[in-house]
Amino acid sequence: MTTAPRTTLQVPRIQRGYYRNGPAHRSGADVSFSDLVKVFGFNSIHVGRWVTAEELQLAANLFFDAFADLQQLLQVPPEVISLNGSLALTFGIGGQPGVCAHYQPQGRILALAKNAGGGSLAHEWFHAFDHYIAAKMFGHNVTRNQFSSATWLQSRPIIPHYLNELLSSAYQILFLSADGENESVFFAHCRQLDASHNRLYLAMPEEMAARAFEKVLQRQALKNNFLVSGSQKSAAAALGIYPADSLCDALGNIWLEYFYLLGQGLRHKAQHKSE
Template identity: 45%
Template sequence: MPSHPWQHRYTRNGPDYRFDSNVSFIDIKQQFGFSTIRLGRWVSIFEQQLAANLIFDALADLSFILNVPPSTLGLRQSLHLAFGCDGSVDAKAHYQPNKRTLALAKNAGGGALAHEFWHAFDHYITQHLYPHAREALASHAWLHHHQYASHPLNERLVTLFNHAMLGEDATQPSRYLQQAIALDKHHQSHYYSQPTELMARAFEAFVQDSEITNDFLVSGSHQSLLAKAGGYPQGDCRKQLNQNFYQYFTALGQALQAQKSIK
């Protein structure tokens, strides 16, 4: 069997969900509830198999970390998955809101799955958190809407946004947001302090701080140049946000399981 860089690039330490067997993209679609999965024409059969195993393990790890049923990750079958379809050598992983597609680049998508999943979730959850908002993303809508749909899960999510972006007195930016603003000033950009990017990096940190190690799912929130520059939550802020993420997604998982048992 030929060797491939992907076989040695991504470190993982987690449960053996596949029982050391290969899976297909059909398995991924069925297990995690995606609407469709699209593969690029330049992804070889051998690479398809390697990618399917990597993506399956990463999604299974994410489901385990979030304490939600695996099918939750497909966002009620509204989310599409694409692998190796962009066609650009420099293309990386990204989320396309207009197509509701989480796209992983063939050679540069590893390590970004958690970040891009948050963008997809941030987009999906807006209809439940701020049903009358014009903004497409819940974290952006948070800036402009003080009233959210009343629900215990929404209260947990708003608390998460508050802790990420506001200081203890709720009138000044959080230390994490201040660091992001400083990064934007340094790079002469308006990127790191955007609410959706701020929350995606916080989500990365939460996922990477779990007991499971999966470099294909997430990497960089500890030792990367961005991490060293203050691009991720640090110290007590990181601990608080990790707890908020855990509480929200655990409650979400319990609610989904309860719905399933009623049916």
């Protein structure tokens, strides 16, 4: 008697589930991508033609929970998540081989691949924030597609504001040594990693900042693996592409205070308007 070879059907990544321990933002109900526009104010959301109805529903729920968790982690109003309605989303459209997610400054588009983008959302969202905040931090001293992190390294003058000062202090400890005279240990390590592959990527300031932000979030008590994963236990983490825990703690203190104060300011402004 012969046994037929057993075939294994590979379940698409999005259908395998993502760990999270956050509150039930949807109370167990399904949501749609239209709900993300209504709640967070995204500029637009486009979905690829090869996304099935089942995948579309799974993705809508995952995105909603992830953005709601991000909102809770940062303690901001929902419009901050869409960067005041300027951010657009795409899911399962185009993409490049080996690239699971990316942020496109032209058009302010955050794009996730259908089966490989989970865990990259926080990283790409910070790219979007980094781009959005550049003009508010540096005014006319930035070009259309510049990031605040990269602009800060060019020693451009910042617009005087307590939030800009906070963000500047985060960039200082991320990129510079304690005395401010040399590059940080993390910056030097990223340069070495890039040199070993004859490229410039890991040491790009916007990439360093996004990786630091995602690890800061993953170290919080609220966990969502669709929002962020792999910054602590992964092959990439073992190479040291993420900042050390001590640096992340220092950055977390600044960034979480930054967003908390931003949220407080926006809520106060909204309340004042309604009175």
